[in-house]
Amino acid sequence: MAPPVIGIEQNKLLLNNFAEDLISWHKKNGRHNLPWQIKISPYKVWISEIMLQQTQVKTVLPYYKEFLIKYPNIKSLSNSKLDDLLELWTGLGYYRRAENIYKTSQILKNKYNYIFPKKYEDILDLPGIGKSTAGAILSIAYNKKYPILDGNVKRVIKRYFAIKGINDNENNLWNISESLLPANNNNIFTQSIMDLGALVCVKKNPLCNECPLNKKCKSLKLKLTDKIPEKKQKLVKKHVNLYLLLIQKYESEKFVLMKKNPSDGIWANLWNLPSFNGVNEYKKFLLSNNISGTSSQYDYIEHNLSHLKLKIDIIKVELKKCTEVDNYCWKNIYDKIGSSKPIMMIIDKLKREQK
DNA sequence: AACACGTGGAG
DNA sequence: TCTCCAAGTGT
The missing domain is CATH 1.10.340.30 (Hypothetical protein; domain 2)
Structure with a gap:
């Protein structure tokens, strides 16, 4: 029609x-x-x-x-x-x-x-x-x-x-x-x-x-101003679970393990914490990189995008020794970086706690 | 042709 | 709090 x-x-x-x-x-x-x-x-x-x-x-x-x-x-x-x-x-x-x-x-x-x-x-x-x-x-x-x-x-x-x-x-x-x-x-x-x-x-x-x-x-x-433009039907947001690892450098808590996002997908090219879709995935990451230390829930953020609802668990891992991780680097949280809203929030919280 | 892509203003 | 959607484009 x-x-x-x-x-x-x-x-x-x-x-x-x-x-x-x-x-x-x-x-x-x-x-x-x-x-x-x-x-x-x-x-x-x-x-x-x-x-x-x-x-x-x-x-x-x-x-x-x-x-x-x-x-x-x-x-x-x-x-x-x-x-x-x-x-x-x-x-x-x-x-x-x-x-x-x-x-x-x-x-x-x-x-x-x-x-x-x-x-x-x-x-x-x-x-x-x-x-x-x-x-x-x-x-x-x-x-x-x-x-x-x-x-x-x-x-x-x-x-x-x-x-x-x-x-x-x-x-x-x-x-x-x-x-x-x-x-x-x-x-x-x-x-x-x-x-x-x-x-x-x-x-x-x-x-x-x-x-x-x-x-x-x-x-x-025609007395239609409140009906025009007609409303689009709202889309149903997909829910996505995300696990972000907050790992601070053993030598100095100012430094956090980060990686730049790939150039496609959400937050393309922005700095990100180690990010995983499930518990098993992030545990495998810790294991394969020989990262040991106590893990605990640091924060939980729900973040809405126009097409997704992100449920983000931030897991803090306390290191017990010096560590390097392939493809990641230690970023100074006081340096200015391009990052997403949730990452900004986590870094801001970290700074507040360190004061 | 739908869908991905972010965040916050405004009611 | 919840919902809609804003000076759209690329795929």
Whole structure:
């Protein structure tokens, strides 16, 4: 059963003045002082757009500021190491984004001579940049006529045209987003439609009486604003048991046995404690590495990811002698490292106890 | 075409 | 506390 398609032809009336109304609203009511909006450059738009993927503005702000201080431009970024980026990214989540920024920085250095490309295809080719981020860079930084389709724009479009269905007819939404673009001022327009979604056309209790589009908004007319967009059915999280071993160096409790995660899976490339899926697995690890010592439950953490519920037992092993373990190393807990939230929590607890 | 990928804001 | 989901992308 096909979702109800909004014929753009039939809704031409709805498109009249759409962009103009939005832009004039934005002038007085939009956000104009976010750090990536000051002295706009493709570099700033790129970094901010990556950070803002599935992440709220408030959360991004401190990370973005630190990033721009450490890496004010493409050249300085291209001299960074992935580990440095991951350390900065720690706590922000979706760590693949940091890896993709790193990869892109190397491409900008080697292929584009430190100059951010201007062609849609070139930009879309860069790791971590999809259609929406490419559209944002092209419109906001270069004032070119390209659409975006982020959460805000989806919500505005679905409400304005009263589009039902949870199965985003993506192509149709992209077409509609493109059809809304004005002839000029696409930089401002993109900001405007995002701001409308973020400030007025919010998901719960939208402020329709303040909306510049309320005269023609179809779902407002049909009293459907609280039903559109329709809720997706929630996914059932898989429960996963995890055992992390907390092993401090015999000579100094400042050092903890750690290993960097592989470059796929959760927390890719981040530092991790010895991690196992079962008791037998970690006991086998201790045995095969000739690690003896009393083991005891140190902590228990439940950590929710968007798709998993992690139940993490932290087992502390008290060493009785000096030890080295293949593929692991002793990390100073006072060094800054890229790590996941649970690892951060464990290290923080350790530091508190050592004081 | 679903699913993996993190964390925290907000009600 | 619980639930939803945020300036999405890659596979």
